Amino acid sequence: MLSQLTVQHFAIVKFLELDFRQGMTTITGETGAGKSIAIDALGLCLGDRADISMIRQGTDKAEVSARFNLSDTPNALIWLQNNDLENSLSDNPNECLLRRTITREGRSRAYINSTPVPLSQLKSLGQLLVNIHGQHAHQSLLRNDIQLSIIDEYADHQQLLQKVKDTYQGCHFLKKQLKQQQLSQQEKQARKQLLEYQIVELNEFALAENEFSEIESEHKRLANSGALIENTQMSLNLLSDSEEVDALSLLQKSISLIESQVQHDEKLSVIVDSLQEAVIQIEEAGYELRQYAEKLELDPEEFEQLEYRLSQAMTLSRKHQVQPEMLYSFHQKLSKEYQQLNNSEAEIEQLTIELENAQKNYAKHAKKLSQSRQRYAKELSKKITESIQKLNMEDGQFHVLITQNESNNLSPLGIDNIEFQVAANAGQGLQNLGKVASGGELSRISLAIQVIISQRVSTPTLIFDEVDVGISGATAAVVGNLLRKLGESTQIFCVTHLPQVAGNGHQQMIVNKKSDGKTTNTNMQLLDSTERIQELARLLGGDVITEHTLANAKDLLIA
Structure with missing residues (x-):
């Protein structure tokens, strides 16, 4: 889990040091206060692309460090051991420190446990530690490649996919060699x-x-x-x-x-x-x-x-x-x-035979992957249907349609075409998700998928950055309950503008932005119970907080 985040001279943050706990942490604040800055900083520390625009105005260097406790992340510990990057400086061998710096000259450096590493290693480790679900995830949900990756992530198809990719690469290499041989054959x-x-x-x-x-x-x-x-x-x-x-x-x-x-x-x-x-x-x-x-x-x-x-x-x-x-x-x-x-002619014959065998091998693994996708697609369709019906789509139906590609063009992702289909109302037939789902429905479906997928993966920390956009009222309360339940077994951070979601957090943090007319600084702090009620009341009623809104806020706050 993420235990500490330190941010210095990043965007409009001068200095910020945050200690985190297990469970669900909600993050709220005024629009434009910079609620997503901490997430952006963490993303940088996990290997996201660096840009000098991230450096605070008037400073020469931005620095972000993230401390993790890996007691519940054996895969990350094994990764560190395999790459000779264990923490030898700390008394706690299960602790891991990631650090990233950016300078005005455009230089970016990455460190794992004080050891300089290439960005690729930082990304590789980061994928085992944190999974970030962005606020535009529902828009990418309409892309077929994203839909396919959702099925594969849910089904944990990593090994099957690797087999398909390996056999695809073999076919691609042989096909390229054969084409080169054939092109020069006339000469x-x-x-x-x-x-x-x-x-x-x-x-x-x-x-x-x-x-x-x-x-x-x-x-x-x-x-x-x-x-x-x-x-x-x-x-x-x-x-x-x-x-x-x-x-x-x-x-x-x-x-x-x-x-x-x-x-x-x-x-x-x-x-x-x-x-x-x-x-x-x-x-x-x-x-x-x-x-x-x-x-x-x-x-x-x-x-x-x-x-x-x-x-x-x-x-x-x-x-x-x-x-x-x-x-x-x-x-x-x-x-x-x-x-x-003469040998070249024989080589063409041999390459043709090898390519045919490689294509058969590819087809075998791709078919196996397809069969597994079909099986898990039914399971996922059922779970998403149940989830969206709880999210105020009482008659909603969700279906994952998988068909096999009949063309001869091989793909490293296999032979499947995928289409997410939905029927939002009773009596409607299933149609393509992008054609029938409204923005709010798309947000609910996306959130349902993210929560279901999160329950399947072993990443210890999940971040939801305003994934509840387009959701309100009773649905928001269901979303809050859903995320809190997930937070009982996984560390969750949820940036939200909904009081029904914020009240479900095990703890809550607020983001404030202050300016003296010359400089601007964003700060973030943990709220106690009284402060949480005040913040929930602000989310409910705006700037004018009444006894009524305070009472509603108390009702929303889950102890």
Whole structure:
């Protein structure tokens, strides 16, 4: 529950510190006194949008803090634990302090238990602590999305809705992917046809890796085979095969001459060894050269084939605008791209299957949600009918009509269309709420719904900001009794201008506005029993309070 609210330099409030109790607290005051300012300040503390116009004139910063006792709010305590925001500074671990500041520069800061937090976290926690029903709630009641949210809130469809939203997101993602694939499919098809032509041509040529370098090298060898044979033979003759004089015979002759002189000088033996090694080298070189020469042959047919393949490679190189030595890797690249395009077609087929399965999954969860809505709609229709009949619509009937959307457009909220219908008088058929309900009837229906919904949700604090607009007389007394009964189990704040409602509060606060001609300040204070009677009398009779109005006020005040 909300235990304390501190407001500083907010709107026309200079400073305000309010302590609150359990039960129903009614808030009254003159028109324009600022009865809703405290609620606006609390809304800011719960994560509402900040605006520099909220800062009191002549000051640089507005600050609002709200203290809560979470003894009866286990969900909020769990949330704080999960987000590491427990209150470690207070002796009471069940206490939680929310704070919000706004500066003239437009900066807004939020704090939970003195820890700076993003606004999203403040909103998330705030939804567990306070539920505010505004004075224009009856107008939004005509919107279909609001009507649907009322059913879902009453039925506690959070998990079912999340399932539908999750499966919707899955369908939406797959549909988007499939559309992107299909949009580019024409371009891919044209590219695939070109690749098919290019790959067939390259497949026929079938150039192997590094083959071009080998072809080029072998072609060069065969092109020069005549000169190779001639020069190889001449070299062999010079080395060892000449019938007259060659290097080998000259070396051998030189060795014989020097060996004959070794006996005269032992130093010549080293030279003999060197010359003998040279003989061995020449003999080995001659052997290898002879082997090479024997393999050399002029093969015009092989040369012609190599020349043709080299010419083809050069032609394909120019055609595809790549270096001839890159033809193999280019061929592999085109083949890989072609395979990817084939995979793209398979991917479209797979995405289509996945989308169909996702849509079936969505339909399953949406149908389950729809069935639950139908069940709770009957229950809620009955409760609202009973409630509005107590609110001076004796013959009123309320009905929630739910039909299934037959279009193929998926929605994260499911497959249901909703319409709130009402028959305000006996003998009238049910019609759309917006067509037949007057302003006062709409207010009563809205209030009945809010009270019923409030009894279903676990939010510990409920705020009703002039939700009794358009209600008066005996109906107002019923509304007061209704809210007081709700206040026995839930903390309620009710801003009202009706004495019949104000008198039902467990406690009552008054809002006063004062001005010295230069500045204006709004104040709010708790009334004792005598002051409450005076305030109720003012609400009954205006500025002139008589003994009669005081007597009526005493009758309205419920101890």
